[in-house]
Amino acid sequence: MPSPAPALAPADVADVTATDSALRRFLHGLPGVDAVGLEGRAATLATRSIKTTAKAFAIDLAISMIDLTTLEGADTPGKVRSLCAKGVSPDPTDRTVPSVAAICVYSDLAGVAAEAVRGTGVQVASVATAFPAGRAARSVKLADTAEAVAAGATEIDMVIDRGAFLAGRYLEVFDEIRAVREACGDAHLKVILENGELATYDNIRRASWLAMLAGAHFIKTSTGKVAVNATPANTLLMLEAVRDFRDATGRQVGVKPAGGIRTAKDALRYLVLVNETAGDDWLAPAWFRFGASSLLNDLLMQRQKLTTGVYSGPDYVTVD
């Protein structure tokens, strides 16, 4: 795939984001995406076989990259606490299993999660900015963010204003991400592009660059609340974007596919994409995450299979 990689010094970044028209010119100047080639490459990489010691390494790495997520209207403090306990020690019968990277909850439960994981190294990620639709006034979104950070969230997952993006008001989206980033303070900002609503691969590439220019620490595929969530192809496209962005500006941005990743086999395929596209600099929880809930159980069952030699079953992992 051709690399866009226009060299961007900090002064250039200021230039391309100075006005709406300059930003549009830059984003529309990014090369178009070859959809057939992209999907073909993602499908080819999905056929790689990962076995034995490499598989054991990949399973542990994948576990340590999970943002263990519960984003339901029916979430209770008790459910969040039990999820935190599971995230800290995913398999109570085997202490060699690593902890997950973070627990991802709604902003009003961030305090409960922060209390439950204190001192364990597990981060608390909170969705904010009127997740999942993002349809609220900017003051509400900023207040949502600030309260989540105040409650103890160390990572914020924001959604972009897809309405503004699709209407072509890129600077508005850019300014909003900037403002949320400021409201985050020291917390890391993950920007959810909601690929399923962006309609084209070209739009996903543009939104990725827009979010990175605005200062995102991570770009995230989706909320998990729409029909199309993370796919290998759109994740591959975003991995190309973070690679090219680092080449252009020197700043490294992480990627988080979320929604629909349920099996260990899927997770291993995503890790292959990371390694083959962005490179092994990204093969760490600081730079690549899985937004998932049921994935963890499947990884644990695969891990038990490798340890004991017999196939495990859902009776041997906890029900979330």
Place this chain on the structure above:
Amino acid sequence: MSDTSAARLSVLKTYKLFIGGAFPRSESGRVYDVTTPDGRWLANAPLASRKDARDAVVAARKAFPKWSGATAYNRGQILYRIAEMLQGRHDQFRIQLAEAQGVDADRAAAAVDAAIDRWVWYAGWTDKISQVAGATNPVAGPYLNLSSPEPTGVVAVVAPVGSPLLGLVSVLAPVIATGNTAVLVADPAAPLPALTLAEVLATSDLPGGVVNVLTGRPAELGPPLAGHQDVNALDLTGASPDLAVDLEAAAAETLKRIHRPRTAEDFTADPGTGRLTAFLETKTVWHPIGV
């Protein structure tokens, strides 16, 4: 111009496994020769691997909640439907059995008839077994005490050797009649009736995954099934004595329920209810009365 007088090329059938309601090839890509008893080649059958066995267990587990939760009446209707579908393919099975076992057409036809009748027999039992195997128990206290039979879960069945249709149906039907789901390892010498039966099952409103059919070596497929933590019971009818001992030992790790007939069964005899109750658990409920 084509030569219209030339003999037509015959269309050979690719036999495939039956997993989760679909007909996949073996994950391993392997096949083996199936022959008549006197050595004439009949077809290639898939030689299933342990990964196929794992996939079959996943499918069976997925199908279990819906199948065990269906009403007994509904299960009976579906089992009866299987008998109807089998009747419609009577000729195909008669020919297949005659080839597989080297028997004459009359004996093969009798075996197909008996297999159809066996489905009808178990179809009738689905909504009666709980009256026979369950009870209201007299207890010394102010309780209504009920015992009811519940399906065990996923049952791995090693099909009997030497009775590729009647024997197969006789071990499979009671497992699913009571609400269990099954992973069946067919008789390796005569797997074609089992694979054709899968086509009958697929067109009988039986939900995908309730029955999964594997063909291959029981010695290869048995150990992963016996060790599998998500398999609840084993039927070792067709396992050789040595293999059966190994599988029982492996199954003990996860306290699986085992059914292992000590003597060779006569599948033409009255089946009784022994096989129905072999894969039922008894649930007892104490319900306070007088309040």
